[in-house]
Amino acid sequence: GQNIDQPTEMTATEGAIVQINCTYQTSGFNGLFWYQQHAGEAPTFLSYNVLDGLEEKGRFSSFLSRSKGYSYLLLKELQMKDSASYLCAGSWAGNNRKLIWGLGTSLAVNP
Amino acid sequence: NAGVMQNPRHLVRRRGQEARLRCSPMKGHSHVYWYRQLPEEGLKFMVYLQKENIIDESGMPKERFSAEFPKEGPSILRIQQVVRGDSAAYFCASSPRTHGSSTDEQYFGPGTRLTVT
Secondary structure: OOOEEOOOEEEEEOOOOEEEEEEEOOOOEEEEEEEEEOOOOOOEEEEEEOOOEEEEEOOEEEEEEOOOOEEEEEEOOOOHHHOEEEEEEEEEOOOOOOEEEOOOEEEEEEO | OOOOEEEOOEEEEOOOOOEEEEEEOOOOEEEEEEEEEOOOOOEEEEEEEEOOEEEEOOOOOOOOEEEEOOOOOOEEEEEOOOOHHHOEEEEEEEEEOOOOOOOOOOEEOOOEEEEEO
8 A cells, every 4th residue: 555654643842853753655655745734724845855864944854764664854943833733745656646645743832 | 926726715505505616726737636624634635637637536526526627717626415524624736747757746725615504
């Protein structure tokens, strides 16, 4: 299958660092997206990883290990506004451009 | 460059009526995707269309639901004879046609919140 698995909920403290993990099936895998979705709003793009390694974008970084079928989103210097759902989505060969989406990780940032 | 536009933003229908949801992709985008999201749940893929073609409708319920993306005008998701279980947020996303790329970032519209009473 081409399942995407990620934790359902996480809690962290303002100013801290949090890592949200995502695992997927490696066979035929192309690349992996991370999106952020605030309650009642549309998902917005955060990152796209195709190659192994860490890609940094300000306070947010995303990591991919193709051989291990593993990715994580790293959020630094957490702010209250980072409270949101973080969606992991993957693309596989043979799926045209369709993405397979995880159920999302709901992150609560507490003061 | 305007983003993905969806209308209406909120739609209320009584059971048995038809719901028609519209999506205008970003300028230059020729790929449209429709998703459904129930409260506290993840995005559920419904259908993927290019102009005048349905590429993948594996997530569409077999009955009452249909989608189109005509040569001119927006993409339409149509739900006939709505039931209470159809109440959800329906998101449309679009992506460009990029030569040599098998996967493109999807840009989401603000969604249509459908309430069936």
